[in-house]
Amino acid sequence: MLKNNRQTVKFLPLCVMVLLLAVLVSSAAAKAPKYVFLFIGDGMGIPQRSAANEFAGKKLLVDTFPYQGITTTHAADRFITGSAAAGTAMASGLKTNIGVVGMGPALKPVKTLGEMARDTGMKVGIVSSVSIDHATPATFYAHVPKRGQYYDIDVALAESGFDYFGGGTIKDPENERGNASEFKGNAWDLIKENGYKVVKSRRGFENLSKKDGKIFATNEWIQNSGALPYQMDTTGNDISLSEFTEKGIEVLDNDNGFFMMVEGGKIDWACHANDATAAIKDTIEFNRAVGKAYDFYKNHPDETLIVVTGDHECGGMTLGFAGTKYQTYFEVLNGQKTSFREFTNKIVSSFKEKEVTPSFEDMKPHITDYFGLKFKGEADDPMVLANHEITRIIEAYQRSMNKEEVKSGDPRTYVMYGGYDPLSVTLTHVLNQKGGIAWTSYKHTGVPVTTSAVGIEGEKFQGMYDNTDIALKIMETMGLGTTAKYAAAAR
């Protein structure tokens, strides 16, 4: 093929140069991403994603991402993790103990992705559908031994120097829990003193722009515990997770790029309560928030990385129930009109307040209104309750109306109701089971979760790896150095 070897030898150095040029061009394309998104579905395991896909009748956007991996979640001191340990792992690459926020097992603080990004001049945004001082978001800006130190976390937020906080509110601005390491005054005041514009209404939110500088945006209606309402409970006045995400992108976009963490926190809360409909609808809204980042990515494909994961599974959700055998009927979930939380708050509470406990007959129409479950009807109507289901519901109703029994700590009662209002949790159990969806726990479980990625070096997120690797891979991709130095310092 090559007749003159000496000629070839003469050409080789130039060939090498041409090849080097090619390599330079390709490595230029693989420069650090300017825009980095980390989406964390709290309690969003593989069954939650699968259920949302099936309910929606089509693949979620996150399932169409080109890179998919499996992520293990254990904490340093427990197989089944919690949000603080899992959040710290994903924020800092460090395996820590249950309940610890932004510190190693020896309680030395560890630098977070958010802080590293801030220190390189990028803007930083933190969004969550639960309180913005809850464990997962806190692990990106706070360093406290116990996740319950909300006041300390609120102070850390005020002093973080991050650019955008959006979603739920803060839980303990006045240190009412009394567990502050040092009281520095009202946390809202500190937040404002540190230059944040605080808005708490849709109108204020819609008027926000880059000109406002640092922003803390929350929703007018805080459903409970500092969180946004479940997506299925929202009205037109509520600001959704995807809107908080979209606004974050708008105000963070700048020449130095940004890092943004978005948590779908109420997926977890819905799963703790074994409410599949609420969990699925919050998962779909979370996926919609990812869609806002994906729209941005399409305009900046060579400068963006999007990583979507869960911090752990919650509830031991599975897509198959003994009573429905090989069948599933996800469409029955359409019968449910609000989350368990709204049913408890609105209906069960009003019944409890009455001097004479109303009869179960009075509750029936509410059960049909809120969950679509019918007490009589055609045998082939999937919403009609079987006798054994009615028996369960009546028993639960009686316990709901009698607080003492449920709080007795009887292990059988706990397994049945998990400390939730017995009627509400029994109604979601019955409805979910009719759909072929079942649960084994009111807490998290230890099964791995899915991680999905698109964009710059997204291929790194293929395979099977630990939650600490999420932070390490992002840091490496962003050129922040291996975390080894940060993580080691905190061990």
Place this chain on the structure above:
Amino acid sequence: MLKNNRQTVKFLPLCVMVLLLAVLVSSAAAKAPKYVFLFIGDGMGIPQRSAANEFAGKKLLVDTFPYQGITTTHAADRFITGSAAAGTAMASGLKTNIGVVGMGPALKPVKTLGEMARDTGMKVGIVSSVSIDHATPATFYAHVPKRGQYYDIDVALAESGFDYFGGGTIKDPENERGNASEFKGNAWDLIKENGYKVVKSRRGFENLSKKDGKIFATNEWIQNSGALPYQMDTTGNDISLSEFTEKGIEVLDNDNGFFMMVEGGKIDWACHANDATAAIKDTIEFNRAVGKAYDFYKNHPDETLIVVTGDHECGGMTLGFAGTKYQTYFEVLNGQKTSFREFTNKIVSSFKEKEVTPSFEDMKPHITDYFGLKFKGEADDPMVLANHEITRIIEAYQRSMNKEEVKSGDPRTYVMYGGYDPLSVTLTHVLNQKGGIAWTSYKHTGVPVTTSAVGIEGEKFQGMYDNTDIALKIMETMGLGTTAKYAAAAR
């Protein structure tokens, strides 16, 4: 950098040639694998693999494979798949209906990976821990509308021309079920007439070698339904799944290469019965079988592809139970000495045979012997039963001794026992729950499974894809052409 453009232009054609050479060398390295293994853990979903890892206290070999993916499993006509539809998907790349073996939804036969490999001159081996005519192995050599046509499947096996069958036996050699499409005589006779050496003992098995030509090897003890015993029930005389795999590699190895499918079939059966210990120990044995292929791969790294997957999850297993909250205690499973099957066969059966039903007191020592569960002891002993657990066990014992009640079809009874012996399944439920492991079903579930790969083009098995893609990716890698032509012909 390049001063003389005209000189560069002159060099370019030679550079292109040098580059072409490099491409040729690299594509030579990526030639079709000579040795291809497909391992299918029946009922081995993500929780089963995770549980086996945790129980073993270290990562299974399959979890250390460099390429890991997530595989969706649905059938053409049902969200929750079955082994026949899932097996057909993985054997032929074709989505089919529940119960159909090696045919499309319109019942046209589809060519399988095994048949394609055979037709290119490779040797073919099929190994399973359940009967070798069970749905999963059958999908690689048989084409029947209903998986229950065991006699037809046995005839297809005899006529397959495959080189090695190892593991369980055949279920209907005499067409006792009477559902044969055509009776051609005793299937064992047909198998021998087609040149197979049949061995049914350890001694015969150990003496097998390449010189024996085509081989059908099974175990002396068939525990039930044509299957090998559960791994935890085996004695030294039983041939394990890993031994059948190792022998297969030995006799199949030849200059034209081989394709081998190995099924861990009893993982599924253990999960149907909600017996975590049996499922985990069969998963570990399945992983050991993969280890035999991996040893072979290490000697032929540039000629081998190993793919390991599951056909679906089974039982709705999760690693977290309401009663144990955030804790797991996998070590309690060590208390169990045999599978639920042996306990039912040996202990429950003998009790039932007695004219006067023995008192529960007589059963207690057997429960302690077989499951490690204690009726009294120190409060901190995790094996000591709580009162509410004892109540459940006594109720189950009474139902076990009274067949009629369980077979009544009462949906509550079915949810509790799934048609299994009530005492046996309650004991595994109680033991598993003490360990923090729970189940939601006695059937398969619809959550995706993990696929792992190593070797030639193993990277193709990263990401998220459907079970049909497993066959398509293997066919493509083996240079068998896209299945499009085969699959389309069968639609």
